[in-house]
Amino acid sequence: IIPAKAGGLDFMGIGQLNETLSRVRRRLNKSQRTVAVLCTMAKANTNLTDGVVAQLKEDYPEAYHATISDTVRVGEASFAQEPLTTFDPRVKTMIEYKALSEALFAPVLEEVRGR
Numbered sequence: 001i002i003p004a005k006a007g008g009l010d011f012m013g014i015g016q017l018n019e020t021l022s023r024v025r026r027r028l029n030k031s032q033r034t035v036a037v038l039c040t041m042a043k044a045n046t047n048l049t050d051g052v053v054a055q056l057k058e059d060y061p062e063a064y065h066a067t068i069s070d071t072v073r074v075g076e077a078s079f080a081q082e083p084l085t086t087f088d089p090r091v092k093t094m095i096e097y098k099a100l101s102e103a104l105f106a107p108v109l110e111e112v113r114g115r
Contacts, residue, residue, distance in 0.1 A: 001035055001104075002063075004056060006042040006049040006070075014055055036064040036104055043070050066100045069093050 002017065004010055025032050037056045042049045049067075057065055069092050077087035084094050 001038065002056075002060070003038045003040050004052060006039050006046075006052045008048065011048065011052050011055065014052075014059065018059055034060050034063045036066065036100070038066050038068055038100065040068045041070040042067045064100075064103055066096065066103075068096045068100070 004014065004017075021032065021034070037060045039049065039053050039056060042053070053065070053067060071091055071093045073088045073091045074084060074093055077084045080087060084091065084097075088094065
């Protein structure tokens with residue numbers, strides 16, 4: 001799972017990440033694959049976020065893609081020393097993280113329930 005912040009320096013770092021993962025596949029683990037890519041702290045309708053998301057989808061077409069919105073509520077929950085799940089479970093970011101976890105872990109849960 002690759003988290004990538006929707007920022008300028010982070011956008012430039014995607015190329016370095018691709019090189020590192022390529023080396024890992026060649027030298028250490030030929031079966032390494034990227035399951036999911038998260039574009040975090042995304043601001044809606046900005047060229048930067050759109051560019052980061054498009055680049056990640058191009059570089060990792062086989063991965064599950066999720067965009068997690070930027071919100072002040074995450075920082076407020078941290079300041080209150082409370083998980084976002086209880087601090088504000090209805091905030092858009094929490095809903096996006098929940099959808100991500102359900103998408104990633106649904107196959108595992110189905111297998112466990114099927115036993």
